[in-house]
Amino acid sequence: MVIGIIGAGLSGLTAGRLLTKAGHEVTVFEKSRGFGGRMATRYAGKNLEAKLDHGLPYFMAETSEFKSFIAELIEKGIIRTWGRNFSAYDGEKLIQKNPNDPRDVIYTSTDGMNKVGKYLSRWVDVKQESQVGGLTYIGKNRSKKRAWMINMTTSRAFGFDAVIIALPAPQAYGILSTTIDEVNTLKIVRKLDEVNYRPSFSLMVGYDDIEEPDWQGIICNNSILDFVSNESSKRDKSNESSFVLHAGAAFSRKHRDGDKELVSREMLAEFSNITGGWAASPAWNQLHFWRYSRPQVQINKPFFELEDENASLALIGDYFSGNGVESAYKSGYDLANHWIEKFK
Helix, strand or coil, X not given: XXXXXXXXXXXXXHHHHHHHHCCCEEEEECCCCCCCCCCCCEEECHHHCEEECXXXXXXXXXXXXXXXHHHHHHHCCCEEEECCCEXXXXXXXXXXXXXXXCCCCEEEECCCCHHHHHHHHHHCEXXXXXXXXXXXXXXXXXXCCCCEEEEECCCCEEEECEEEECCCHHHHHHHHHHHCCCCCCHHHHHHHCCCCEEEEEEXXXXXXXXCCCCCCEEEECCCCEEEEEEHHHHCXXXXXXXXXXXECHHHHHHHCCCCHHHHHHHHHHHHHXXXXXXXXXXXXXEEEEEEEEEECCCECCCCEECCCCCCEEEECCCCECCCCHHHXXXXXXXXXXXXXXXXX
């Protein structure tokens, strides 16, 4: 099978790797220059030496499949355990030791979360900076060889036997809507319309000369911030102290179309208030907005598959059976194994 995957996030790359290992020919299309979706890393500071995970600061694992993948990443030196030294902010004061310390093991990157996506991309052909505009179904009585055409915004098109859409639900909705006149995707489109996301601002900040705080992260309550990540604590070598401030959904939704300078000032002022003032004047700062940070409404199944045996099409992502990195991995994993059995 010649399979096209739209989206180089964790679910798309996971499915691509497993399908490639099973002997299928896989091509992944990614509109950006990166891999891994929210498992993203920004290079900033002096000589771009600071590495900051401005999307996902950490993750946990429950299923055996995901734990097995984590063990592989640990063996390769890509991730490590972290997070046993979190503080908490209750809206008034900073509590040095989080009283609700999570029992589950927390994992983070050793050299940037984007290394997870880069590792998975080794198995597949990824076409970066390739924006997909829509799909065309050729039909079961086609004279052409492939059932599907993936149409690029540049007017180029690529033929595939099967297609996987591994995008946030609103973006998958847009791609899938281009096929409604050709195949019966209306049922899936209606379900996708129910999925919505919480947005989030991430403010990256760096300091030249400060005493490194003892905490690895701060869990924030009654604040415009949800979490503060001490990025320097993740790295064995770091020339400066750097942090990522993750804003809450209400604040991010309120200011999503507002003045970004104002957003940065308010987030920095709250960080300074939480830490006691030393954080007020960073050497540099960068702001990033995540429109699709985390699904608020999920679909209680591992993936969607088009109910047409002549038109192999599926949707995967973090909005299936969860709302985080593990659900994204599991969605891609489950679909890949389903198709490996189906098309063997």
